[in-house]
Amino acid sequence: MIRGIIRLLRAFILRPLRRDLLRTAMTVLAVALGVGVVIAIELAGEAAAGSFQSSLETLLGKTDLEITANGPVDETYMGKLATMPRAIEVSPVIEAIAIVPAIGSVPLYGVDPLSAGAEGWGGKIPEETDGRTPVALSAALARRMAASKGSTVTLQVNDRLLRLEVSAVVDAGESEFAAIDIADAQRILDRYGQI
Numbered sequence: 001m002i003r004g005i006i007r008l009l010r011a012f013i014l015r016p017l018r019r020d021l022l023r024t025a026m027t028v029l030a031v032a033l034g035v036g037v038v039i040a041i042e043l044a045g046e047a048a049a050g051s052f053q054s055s056l057e058t059l060l061g062k063t064d065l066e067i068t069a070n071g072p073v074d075e076t077y078m079g080k081l082a083t084m085p086r087a088i089e090v091s092p093v094i095e096a097i098a099i100v101p102a103i104g105s106v107p108l109y110g111v112d113p114l115s116a117g118a119e120g121w122g123g124k125i126p127e128e129t130d131g132r133t134p135v136a137l138s139a140a141l142a143r144r145m146a147a148s149k150g151s152t153v154t155l156q157v158n159d160r161l162l163r164l165e166v167s168a169v170v171d172a173g174e175s176e177f178a179a180i181d182i183a184d185a186q187r188i189l190d191r192y193g194q195i
Helices: 002-019 021-060 076-082 139-145 182-188
Strands: 093-100 104-111 133-138 152-157 160-170 178-181
Touching (some): 093 139, 093 182, 133 139, 178 182
Parallel strands (some): 104 178
16 A cells, blocks of 8 residues: 555656656745745734834834724813823824825824933923924935935825925934924814824
């Protein structure tokens, strides 16, 4: 019985593999390449998620609980959470996508710099200057845009072109993002009273 199985294995599998070595090598290479591509996609997804998480941690610090919703949330809930008789810190965030000319899309965060603390903005809380909305850029994005503190940058959010003054450059590793005050984000995104 076992001899018959071994004979069949040699006749139908091993002999054709030896006879056509090029096809065998190409098949093994294709399988290996497929496995490598799947692993690379998985690693890239994890790296993107880690980059997003590190961006938020740079701005707001570590979080124990994150509340998200499909669509905007009424900002009065933030006041209710903040006044609960528990030792919790509440940091609202609005997320959007901004287009940087000649670079592409980057995450745009609307954050409350007072709740994040000055360390989240590179030691300084952005101040409005000359009527322009202040923006904090990650160091990696500032390098790509050739921007520095005090320079003016242009971002496109939805259909609006915004000229923003860089008030802080935040060291966040290789993460690329822009952050503005949450009130400015509400105004720009037409989300008054919503986060």
